[in-house]
Amino acid sequence: xxxxxxxxxxxxxxxxxxxxxxxxxxxxxxxxxxxxxxxxxxxxxxxxxxxxxxxxxxxxxxxxxxxxxxxxxxxxxxxxxxxxxxxxxxxxxxxxxxxxxxxxxxxxxxxxxxxxxxxxxxxxxxxxxxxxxxxxxxxxxxxxxxxxxxxxxxxxxxxxxxxxxxxxxxxxxxxxxxxxxxxxxxxxxxxxxxxxxxxxxxxxxxxxxxxxxxxxxxxxxxxxxxxxxxxxxxxxxxxxxxxxxxxxxxxx
Amino acid sequence: xxxxxxxxxxxxxxxxxxxxxxxxxxxxxxxxxxxxxxxxxxxxxxxxxxxxxxxxxxxxxxxxxxxxxxxxxxxxxxxxxxxxxxxxxxxxxxxxxxxxxxxxxxxxxxxxxxxxxxxxxxxxxxxxxxxxxxxxxxxxxxxxxxxxxxxxxxxxxxxxxxxxxxxxxxxxxxxxxxxxxxxxxxxxxxxxxxxxxxxxxxxxxxxxxxxxxxxxxxxxxxxxxxxxxxxxxxxxxxxxxxxxxxxxxxxxxxxxxxxxxxxxxxxxxxxxxxxxxxxxxxxxxxxxxxx
Amino acid sequence: xxxxxxxxxxxxxxxxxxxxxxxxxxxxxxxxxxxxxxxxxxxxxxxxxxxxxxxxxxxxxxxxxxxxxxxxxxxxxxxxxxxxxxxxxxxxxxxxxxxxxxxxxxxxxxxxxxxxxxxxxxxxxxxxxxxxxxxxxxxxxxxxxxxxxxxxxxxxxxxxxxxxxxxxxxxxxxxxxxxxxxxxxxxxxxxxxxxxxxxxxxxxxxxxxxxxxxxxxxxxxxxxxxxxxxxxxxxxxxxxxxxxxxxxxxxxxxxxxxxxxxxxxxxxxxxxxxxxxxxxxxxxxxxxxxxxxxxxxxxxxxxxxxxxxxxxxxxxxxxxxxxxxxxxxxxxxxxx
Numbered sequence: 001x002x003x004x005x006x007x008x009x010x011x012x013x014x015x016x017x018x019x020x021x022x023x024x025x026x027x028x029x030x031x032x033x034x035x036x037x038x039x040x041x042x043x044x045x046x047x048x049x050x051x052x053x054x055x056x057x058x059x060x061x062x063x064x065x066x067x068x069x070x071x072x073x074x075x076x077x078x079x080x081x082x083x084x085x086x087x088x089x090x091x092x093x094x095x096x097x098x099x100x101x102x103x104x105x106x107x108x109x110x111x112x113x114x115x116x117x118x119x120x121x122x123x124x125x126x127x128x129x130x131x132x133x134x135x136x137x138x139x140x141x142x143x144x145x146x147x148x149x150x151x152x153x154x155x156x157x158x159x160x161x162x163x164x165x166x167x168x169x170x171x172x173x174x175x176x177x178x179x180x181x182x183x184x185x186x187x188x189x190x191x192x193x194x195x196x197x198x199x200x201x202x203x204x205x206x207x208x209x210x211x212x213x214x215x216x217x218x219x220x221x222x223x224x225x226x227x228x229x230x231x232x233x234x235x236x237x238x239x240x241x242x243x244x245x246x247x248x249x250x251x252x
Numbered sequence: 253x254x255x256x257x258x259x260x261x262x263x264x265x266x267x268x269x270x271x272x273x274x275x276x277x278x279x280x281x282x283x284x285x286x287x288x289x290x291x292x293x294x295x296x297x298x299x300x301x302x303x304x305x306x307x308x309x310x311x312x313x314x315x316x317x318x319x320x321x322x323x324x325x326x327x328x329x330x331x332x333x334x335x336x337x338x339x340x341x342x343x344x345x346x347x348x349x350x351x352x353x354x355x356x357x358x359x360x361x362x363x364x365x366x367x368x369x370x371x372x373x374x375x376x377x378x379x380x381x382x383x384x385x386x387x388x389x390x391x392x393x394x395x396x397x398x399x400x401x402x403x404x405x406x407x408x409x410x411x412x413x414x415x416x417x418x419x420x421x422x423x424x425x426x427x428x429x430x431x432x433x434x435x436x437x438x439x440x441x442x443x444x445x446x447x448x449x450x451x452x453x454x455x456x457x458x459x460x461x462x463x464x465x466x467x468x469x470x471x472x473x474x475x476x477x478x479x480x481x482x483x484x485x486x487x488x489x490x491x492x493x494x495x496x497x498x499x500x501x502x503x504x505x506x507x508x509x510x511x512x513x514x515x516x517x518x519x520x521x522x523x524x525x526x527x528x529x530x531x532x533x534x535x536x537x538x539x540x541x542x543x
Numbered sequence: 544x545x546x547x548x549x550x551x552x553x554x555x556x557x558x559x560x561x562x563x564x565x566x567x568x569x570x571x572x573x574x575x576x577x578x579x580x581x582x583x584x585x586x587x588x589x590x591x592x593x594x595x596x597x598x599x600x601x602x603x604x605x606x607x608x609x610x611x612x613x614x615x616x617x618x619x620x621x622x623x624x625x626x627x628x629x630x631x632x633x634x635x636x637x638x639x640x641x642x643x644x645x646x647x648x649x650x651x652x653x654x655x656x657x658x659x660x661x662x663x664x665x666x667x668x669x670x671x672x673x674x675x676x677x678x679x680x681x682x683x684x685x686x687x688x689x690x691x692x693x694x695x696x697x698x699x700x701x702x703x704x705x706x707x708x709x710x711x712x713x714x715x716x717x718x719x720x721x722x723x724x725x726x727x728x729x730x731x732x733x734x735x736x737x738x739x740x741x742x743x744x745x746x747x748x749x750x751x752x753x754x755x756x757x758x759x760x761x762x763x764x765x766x767x768x769x770x771x772x773x774x775x776x777x778x779x780x781x782x783x784x785x786x787x788x789x790x791x792x793x794x795x796x797x798x799x800x801x802x803x804x805x806x807x808x809x810x811x812x813x814x815x816x817x818x819x820x821x822x823x824x825x826x827x828x829x830x831x832x833x834x835x836x837x838x839x840x841x842x843x844x845x846x847x848x849x850x851x852x853x854x855x856x857x858x859x860x861x862x863x864x865x866x867x868x869x870x871x872x873x874x875x876x877x878x879x
Contacts, residue, residue: 051756077758089756091749093813094742101739102746106758108739112767115741118734126738169757288656335848342855344655345602349808350851352801357844364837475663475797482660517671520664527661528649 004029004064004173004204005050011058012045019045021228023059027206027221029172032199034207034215037225038248043208044086046225047177050206051083052076064172078106080172084162084179086208092151096142096161099150100133101126103168136164140194156187163194173204180211192218216240224248255386260508261501262384266393266462268500269400273455274477275484275492276407277448283424283487284444287336287347291355293474294362295452298324300465301362303457304371313376321453327358328449332442355470362467373460392461399458403451404493410447411489420444424487472516479523485536494534552733555816559729563722567715576714577700578826583721584783586822587728589806590815591775594732596804597813598741599768600748601651602659605666606803609773611795612639613780615673615680618688618790623679628691632781636774643773644766651765666800673792685791688784691720700786717786724782725819728775732815735771744768748813809850811857820859 003026012020020042027033035043048054050061052073061069063079071079082103091099108129114122137143140160145153153161159179166174176195180188192214199205199218209215215222216236224231224245232242239245274292281289302320307313335354339347375392382389411417423430423440431437456465456473463469480499484491499519507515526533563583570576592606616635620626626634650661673680680686690699698720702713711719735741743764746754754761784790793799802825810821828846832839854861 053752053755072760073752073755074758074760077756083756085752089750089753091746091753093745093749098742098745102742102754102759103757105739105743110739110743112740115738116731116734118738122738129739165753165757282656288659335852339852339855342851343808343812344659345596345804345808345812346851346855348602348604348659349805350848352805353844353847353851355844357841357848360838360840360842360844363840471797475667478660479664482657486656513675514671517668520667520671523664524650524661524668527653527657531653531657533657 003027003062005206006062006065007050007059008062009059010046010049010056010061012042012049012054013057018228020049020056020225023225023228023230025223025230025233027173027204029204030199030202031220032195032205032207032218033221033223034209034219035223035225036209036212036215037231040227041225042228043225044177045228047083047175047206047208051081051175077169077171080170081175082166082169082171082173083175084159084166084177086177086181088158088162090150090158090162092149094150096145096148096150096153096157097130097133097137099161100136100164100168101129103136103165104129104132106169133164133168136167137161139197140164140167141190155182156184159183160191160194167198167203171203173206174198175206175208177208178210179207180209180214188214256508258385258387260504262387262389262393263508264501264504265497266390266396266500267459267504268497269396270455270459270473270496271476271480271499272493272496273400273403273451274473275480275496276404276489277451277455278477278481279484279487279489279492280420280444280448280451282481284420285332285336285424285441287351288478288486289331289445289448290348290351290474290478291331291358291470292448292452292477293470293472294355294358295324295328295449295470296456296459296473297362297465297467297470298327298358299453299456300373300460300469301366301371301467302453304373304460304465305366307373317457320457321450324449324453324456325446328445328447329442331449332445336445337438337441355474359467359470366467368467370464370466371460372464373457375461376458390462392458396458396462399454403454407451407489416440416443476519479519482523482533483526485530485533487537488533488535491533491535552737556726556730556733559816559819560726563726567718570718573700573712573714576718578830580714580718580721580786581783582823582826583718583725584779584786585803585806585826586819587725588776588779589803589810589818589822590725590728590732591772591779592803593807593812593815593818594735594744594775595768595772596807597811597818598736598748599744599765601765601769602655602662602804603769603772603800604659604663604797604804605669605800606662606772606776607795607797607799608666608669609639609643609776610780610783610799610803611673611790611792612642612669613777614688614784614790614794615686615780616777617781617784618686619679621689621785622687627693628689628781628785629693632778635781636777639777640770640774643770647766647769647773648762651762651769663797663800666795667797670792670795670797673795680792683792685789687789688787690788691782691785698785700788721782721786724779728779729815729819736815740764740767805847809847809857811860814857814859817857817859821857824858 005027008024010020010023023046035046037043049056052071056069060067063081068076108125134146137146140163142157142160145157180191183191188211195205195218219236222236222239223233224239226248231248232239232245277292278289281287299320302323303316306316306319331354335350339350376395378391382391411421419435419440420443422435423437427437480495481492483499484495502522503515503518506518566579570579588610595601595603613635616638617631620631621628646665653661674683690697698716700713700717704711704716743759746759747761747764751761806821806825807818809825811817828843832842835842
């Protein structure tokens with residue numbers, strides 16, 4: 001069986017500086033696959049490339065066997081990919097639940113005629129979307145904020161809200177960029193539970209994360225980046241014993 | 253044939269130099285504060301009108317010019333201090349409306365003080381046109397180009413050689429960092445508006461003998477300057493100069509060879525064309541969106 | 544929750560309808576009616592513009608261009624070519640919609656000041672064409688427009704009509720017509736905002752990146768809302784032309800575009816009822832200031848600056864915020 005995500009010789013340069021250089025790896029469906037590395041190693045750039053926000057300078061990305069190198073983020077979303085951001089991207093001009101309902105965008109038909117006259121079909125769809133969004137907010141643990149304006153929510157709650165929005169799209173693969181950043185120990189523990197739940201239900205998870213305890217506990221495989229290049233790849237146990245990784249992390 | 257072309261070229265370069273000065277004013281303020289100042293054209297109007305009325309009152313030309321420029325400079329400072337600074341966190345659109353409000357306000361005052369008539373200003377030196385290969389060059393054009401060139405050089409020196417100029421640049425790049433190293437950013441912003449007003453008023457004065465002047469001349473000149481700045485790429489000094497000259501020449505050529513009715517349409521078609529292919533103008537900074 | 548939203552939407556429309564019903568009691572003469580009818584038509588235009596500016600966060604400094612195109616399409620089709628009003632109005636809207644779509648695709652890739660420049664340019668070009676194509680448009684002198692008519696039935700400000708047995712004057716009939724149009728325009732806008740399309744539009748404003756990763760084709764939605772707001776402008780331009788009976792290129796001018804966008808920003812971006820208030824205030828202001836004669840322009844500029852500096856969110860959002868905090872304080876005080 002071929003991998004869900006396949007990256008080959010990926011390259012991204014910003015004005016001559018390689019943020020990502022010759023990176024190759026594969027993510028099997030159903031895995032929790034984490035990308036770690038020091039600050040500036042190119043982790044977020046890698047995510048931006050995979051999700052179509054950046055166009056690579058070289059190399060290839062395949063999603064489920066199809067080359068997606070030149071696709072737009074919304075086209076990737078249509079193919080079952082969704083993500084969250086290190087610098088959260090929440091629509092502050094909406095309520096919490098509307099943000100999650102936005103995640104169901106592709107599942108909802110949007111016909112101008114039914115919209116302008118607000119025909120029953122649209123009302124039904126909207127009610128269903130709202131119910132599903134409420135469920136998801138409950139699921140990620142911010143159910144008490146349904147009608148709260150996003151701009152009035154706490155950082156931790158927004159982090160979970162962003163995950164709920166991504167899940168609302170019912171993705172086959174979800175990319176989480178530093179979901180634990182800024183969370184306290186209890187919140188991080190809850191997050192670990194959540195990621196496990198998501199993975200157990202069959203959604204493939206790619207993770208960029210600094211919290212080593214979280215990463216080592218939860219990942220099936222790890223990719224270590226350093227200065228934009230692959231330093232090592234393997235299971236948590238393999239990575240823990242890899243001399244290069246130890247040198248990079250401990251030797252500075 | 254050639255003399256006709258030369259004639260259009262003279263016209264184009266002269267008006268283009270004016271556009272360039274207005275565009276530089278836009279650029280300066282845009283760089284310092286990311287505001288597009290729709291009242292920029294009013295500085296030109298103030299420069300021209302004040303000079304005309306002062307000389308009419310018997311003030312010697314030189315003194316009238318100095319007073320007019322100082323007046324515009326003060327206006328620039330007031331604009332920043334009382335209209336832009338209080339609206340710190342405003343949206344782009346809100347800021348645009350504020351500067352439009354300011355321009356209407358200034359125009360209203362000018363209308364009360366100077367009336368609605370067109371005013372004529374004497375050429376600085378001789379009224380005698382200069383003959384060049386069969387084309388006629390208004391001597392005032394030489395003044396426009398000469399003073400324009402001097403101002404551009406002065407600006408370059410100001411930004412590269414003086415501490416104040418460098419402080420403006422630093423503030424435009426990173427306001428917080430500039431504040432941390434001890435630059436008084438509020439002061440710098442006021443200064444940027446002042447310099448921009450000075451530039452505008454000088455442009456308004458030198459071009460007044462060619463275009464005449466009236467209380468409402470600022471609207472269209474200001475917009476043309478904005479077009480020039482956007483063609484060159486907002487925030488680029490070089491872009492402002494190139495954009496201004498390019499706009500002036502293309503406008504004069506199409507007015508001469510195609511249709512003078514559609515002269516103003518040329519500027520606006522040109523900006524659309526440029527932006528279709530270069531969304532950030534000719535020399536605009538490329539920005540990588542960070543997420 | 545959904546119920547409450549529905550209700551608040553309905554409530555807004557009801558309140559507006561109520562105001563429009565009660566208003567004639569305060570209108571003394573035909574001039575008042577004319578002013579209020581103009582207000583309603585302009586308000587419907589800015590309700591459409593607000594979809595673009597307030598909800599989708601895209602600037603347009605050239606919307607009078609589309610308003611003017613609608614007005615002139617109607618003027619030329621009904622006046623010069625004798626078309627009936629409704630087909631002229633609809634075909635005009637389709638043509639303007641297509642123009643907006645063609646221009647919008649490349650323009651809407653631009654952001655911020657570049658977008659404002661480009662839309663300004665589009666508006667200017669339209670105004671210049673209307674000014675110069677004298678054979679078609681009458682040039683700067685303008686052109687007359689026939690009265691609005693449907694199947695031989697004419698709606699003229701000078702006519703006499705009977706409605707449910709009630710004798711009413713032409714200008715009153717126009718007022719009723721414009722009121723219904725405004726209510727429908729508002730109803731459509733509200734329905735649009737509270738829908739998957741509306742959410743997609745608002746997400747373009749809130750976070751374009753977020754919108755894209757959940758599958759919103761942002762380019763498509765920006766074009767869509769640009770077209771919708773242009774169609775609103777075109778339809779209202781057509782009605783305006785019929786109502787005025789005479790149009791000049793001023794309807795497409797930069798000043799008119801600025802007036803539209805100012806109504807949106809002043810009333811409150813992203814508030815449908817707010818922008819209506821903006822339209823009312825900015826149409827009333829010149830009437831009030833007319834007494835000050837020479838000072839009119841100065842005062843207008845000053846008021847514009849001051850409201851934008853001190854109420855950057857716009858009149859209605861600021862007022863409702865003030866009222867609700869006052870009420871909140873009262874409640875808290877009562878409890879204590």
